[in-house]
Amino acid sequence: MMNKTSLIAIALLVFMGFFPLFVDSAWLAVGTTFLVFSVVALSQDIILGRAGVFHMGHAMFFGLGAYTTAILNVNFGLPILATWAPAVLVPMLVAFVMVAPIIHLRGDYLLVATIGFNIIFIQVLENDIFGLTGGPNGLFGIDVVRVLGFDFSSQTHMYYMAFILLGITLFIMRNLDKSKFGRAMFYIHKDEIAAQSMGINVRYFKLYAFILGAGIAGAAGSMFSVQYSAVSPEAFNVTQSIMFFTIVLVGGSASLPGVLIGTFVMFVLPEMFREFETARYLVFGVAMILTMILRPRGIWPVRFGNIPDFLKKGVK
Amino acid sequence: MDIFLQQMVNGLTIGSLYALVALGYTMVYGVMRLINFAHGDLVAFSAFIGLSVYAQIFGESVTSLIAVITVFVFTAAIVAFVGVLLERLAYRPLRTAPRLSAVVSALGAGLVIQNSVMLIWGPNMKIFPSNLFPATIWEIGGIVITFTQVMILGLSSVLMVGLYFFIHQTKIGTAIRAVAIDQDAAKLMGINVNRIVMIIFIIGSSLGAVAGLFIGTYYRGVTFDMGWMYGLNAFVAAIMGGIGNIPGAMLGGLLLGLFNAMITGYISTQWAETFTFVLLIAILVFRPTGILGETVAEKV
Secondary structure, eight states, X not given: OOOHHHHHHHHHHHHHHHGGGGSOHHHHHHHHHHHHHHHHHHHHHIIIIISOOOOOOHHHHHHHHHHHHHIIIIITOXXXXXXXXXXHHHHHHHXXXXXXXXXXXXXXXXXXXXXXXXXXXXXXXXXXXXXXXXXXXXXXXXXXXXXXXXXXXXXXXXXXXXXXXXXXXXXXXXXXXXXXXXXXXXXXXXXXXXXXXXXXXXXXXXXXXXXXXXXXXHHXXXXXXXXXXXXXXXXXXXXXXXXXXXXXXXXXXXXXXXXXXXXXXXXXXXXXXXXXTTTHHHHHHHHHHHHHHHOTTOSSOOSOOSSOHHXXXXXX | OHHHHHHXXXXXXXXXXXXXXXXXXXXXXXXXXXXOTTHHHHHHHHHHHHHHHHHHHHTTSOOOHHHHHHHHHHHHHHHHHHHHHHIIIIIGGGTTSOHHHHHHHHHHHXXXXXXXXXXXXXXXXXXXXXXXXOOOEEEETTEEEEHHXXXXXXXXXXXXXXXXXXXXXXXXXXXXXXXXXXHHHHHHTTOOHHHHHHXXXXXXXXXXXXXXXXXXXXXXXXXXXXXXXXXHHHHHHHHHHOTTOHHHHHHHHHHHHHHHHHIIIIIOSTTHHHXXXXXXXXXXXXXXXXXXXXXXXXXX
């Protein structure tokens, strides 16, 4: 099926694949961070856009992944490769333990509770709990990925690793849309009470979305810590969480191209206008208001109307 | 024991400030179901406006009761105007949009206000004049109470009691409660919903302005980005009490202020915010809609 969207997607993929060949190292770093942030934004979208859970503390899961890799590598000397699994599992576990008792809360109450988790997380990092996190300065000197004597240490290597991570995430998201879990989340978002009365376990699926989103964000966090070879608390504070929250809504929730555009608009555009340092965020705020007024469902809203694709095709 | 009573006085003072700001959040939420994330920045903005009004009208001269009243009234009027403008430009076009779109608009509005303050007054901390209130200090049984604290406690109690009677005894108050329950039904009863929303923003912003001025006179130093911290604490207070509920916001504010003062007085300042949110989450686990929030079944 070659419609306009998939053509754009292929063109973009090719462009992103060859991007490192024609930019300098500063822009390559921006490109890598864009890919990592896209992964985080997509994982935020699973929770916020698909399951419809008001969640404004996603930087915590991102940070948990980053700090898991950093602590295991710097304090315990584990190779980066061995920290990947813990960097995904720790955020998932924390998501389960923290969110399970409060997942039934109504929208705005959950929103402030998730902000609260993020703030607690930052205080734990800054107070250097058990002497592991390095306090406000964070941890330095994180190793690069080494496989069989080969070092993935250059900026270009980082870029392609992030590129592969984004590819895996997009693949998971596509499968999610077509799976039982994706359908359940879609119904919960459309009408929670109706979904419940159809026998969907709302609590279970919301928690499922949270844990899946936390795991993907953790993987992105691990990548982020390797890219900068350092982690510090302010990279994962509530301001960052608000950025991921805004990316999803400005781009278009539950829409893959929307979230990618959102990441571009909220992260890459401000990088381009660095010279207007002082007035930058003033314009940014105005742009956020205008975007929402002109396109309340985001720049690239999700394509399907009230009837999802799988219903039109018939359920297998 | 002295520390306990002293921290209680300090806690009630901070708590009244939180309550004043929390009222702004809760009233807007009650009528529009919107978390007005720009409210905290409006509070910071009002502290700076107050500073400029004071400098413009009175210079560095001695202060009098008239000066103080003028500063408060002028600031409240200007901030109320900005609040109404905010609603007109950023929230009204989104009243029928998905709820989270309005939240993003509010976040954007917060950025605009915060950065305007930074561009107008500069990024450095500004110091409030010390002679706005007399430096009188009372000592009662070992507890120190400053004149500023008495003013904060007195004026915020008057405002809160006044607001409570305004909401429950007057015709406009009744209309506000009607709009909060059901906008469409209120419209059918001949209530001008846009006017009620405007009144809500005037009251909420003026209360926030009073809180902003008190924050300035109490802590002396004001920065352009302080709105986030006070806004978040006040918002947590509103959630604790049950958002949308006016006595709830007052109760939540006082409770949070007392709790904060006790934690910083007895346990630690490093972990103060952690304790705040642990308390919030504990309250929400047992009372999912806050202390005074009603458990209403959602309408289908």
